[in-house]
Amino acid sequence: MPKRILQGTVTSDANAQTVTVLVERRFTHPVLKKTIRKSKKYRAHDEKNAFKVGDTVRIIECAPKSKTKRWEVLEA
Template structure:
């Protein structure tokens, strides 16, 4: 039972506030200073036909370290750094050959 005057939805919102999304993608461009473009691909099943389709999204991510094109990186949500940059590179999973 929750406390008197406490809304369960408000309590849940406070608990989930600190959770940041973390995704894995491949670097497609590193031509900007301290910014890389990361292609994030995911497979989704069509609700009616059942075919799996690859859906992709490109995001701009902030990085301080040297990241090359083709690297597999993990990006995490952060506060807006600029107009288009709301992700940051957490780690490099695999270097490009």
């Protein structure tokens, strides 16, 4: 099965080698036919601490690195 790749914005870089990425998705409500925005935060591994708050990054699924990290930063 292919690994998922998501795009989002870095909202926190306070922890060592970890960034928090906010990923937003849009979809049409099945009944109301209204466009809805939903967002979710993912914790991603950033080996070199290269990304700062506000950067747009792509993240990819990986094997668990810690209790909460299951994603790696792919590129900016």
